Amino acid sequence: MPETQATHVASGKVRELYALDDERLLLVASDRISTFDVVIPTDIPDKGRVLTGLSGFWFARTRQIVPNHLLALRDDGRSTECRRLEMLPLECVVRGYITGSGWKDYLATGEVCGHVLPKGLTESERLPQPLFTPSTKAQTGHDENITRDQAAELIGDRFEEVERTALDLYRFAAAHSESRGIILADTKFELGLDADGALVLADEAFTPDSSRFWPADRYSPGRAQRSFDKQYVRDYCESVGWDKTYPGPELPEEVVAETRAKYIEAFERLTGISFDEYVADPEVVLR
Numbered sequence: 001m002p003e004t005q006a007t008h009v010a011s012g013k014v015r016e017l018y019a020l021d022d023e024r025l026l027l028v029a030s031d032r033i034s035t036f037d038v039v040i041p042t043d044i045p046d047k048g049r050v051l052t053g054l055s056g057f058w059f060a061r062t063r064q065i066v067p068n069h070l071l072a073l074r075d076d077g078r079s080t081e082c083r084r085l086e087m088l089p090l091e092c093v094v095r096g097y098i099t100g101s102g103w104k105d106y107l108a109t110g111e112v113c114g115h116v117l118p119k120g121l122t123e124s125e126r127l128p129q130p131l132f133t134p135s136t137k138a139q140t141g142h143d144e145n146i147t148r149d150q151a152a153e154l155i156g157d158r159f160e161e162v163e164r165t166a167l168d169l170y171r172f173a174a175a176h177s178e179s180r181g182i183i184l185a186d187t188k189f190e191l192g193l194d195a196d197g198a199l200v201l202a203d204e205a206f207t208p209d210s211s212r213f214w215p216a217d218r219y220s221p222g223r224a225q226r227s228f229d230k231q232y233v234r235d236y237c238e239s240v241g242w243d244k245t246y247p248g249p250e251l252p253e254e255v256v257a258e259t260r261a262k263y264i265e266a267f268e269r270l271t272g273i274s275f276d277e278y279v280a281d282p283e284v285v286l287r
């Protein structure tokens, strides 16, 4: 439980936000899982710890690219004390491979967020270079992909700095992941501004909720890939004929266990740290 003087300020689909004071927030990652922007009624035990630990791991390693909001991880392994920022009104998406909504857009138009792509790409193919493909931050419903011009309208003259930062973060995390046998197909993060107007990485970073991680030894373009993300839960939800509106379906025990195992495997492969070690001392990911 957060300390008593913390005031609850918001509930996201996955996180509870508390104000510690005017400058600091406590972000508590629950075990909730959302697919197709709907929170599923069944929790995945320890998922919030995996997200918090992985984000902390990346925050500790990307400071030379951009400062971030992390102040401390709490002993529960799921609570992050962070700097309270003014969040930019867009999702920073970077794609190294063509999949998901990017693949759908490409099939329909040959473009993704205004980037004209080579003809004849197959599903999950590696792009000639990583692309910044921002989307709106929908208050309700689904985020929508937008062009560079639309993004520049949302955030003004910081656009180029944001794009460069997003691409640098992706390249760093993709290279680290590759060294661990994992492809970082795409990822999404949120940037904010601090009181001095400096750009700061916030929210979560390079987790299975915000990224598509594919085991490199199974990679084979021309089809959808197996992944360490929510795809397994999405597939289950679609297999029961769910219409993707509230309420989502309950998950059977074996789907919960398999999903939990995938999140933990992603944590352990990416960090090289055992999950038990993290639970015993969350700060291990910051060293």
Ligand SMILES: Nc1ncnc2c1ncn2[C@@H]1O[C@H](COP(=O)(O)OP(=O)(O)OP(=O)(O)O)[C@@H](O)[C@H]1O
Pocket (backbone or CB within 6 Å): 011, 012, 013, 014, 015, 016, 017, 025, 027, 069, 082, 083, 084, 085, 086, 087, 138, 139, 190, 192, 202, 203, 204
């Ligand atoms: N340092 C920060 N300062 C201010 N807000 C932050 C900071 N870090 C994260 N947030 C916000 O906290 C929320 C995290 O909650 P969560 O991830 O559960 O939300 P979500 O499901 O992604 O969607 P939504 O934001 O639409 O509720 C996000 O709205 C994010 O923008």
Ligand SMILES: [Mg+2]
Pocket (backbone or CB within 6 Å): 012, 014, 203
């Ligand atoms: Mg979120």
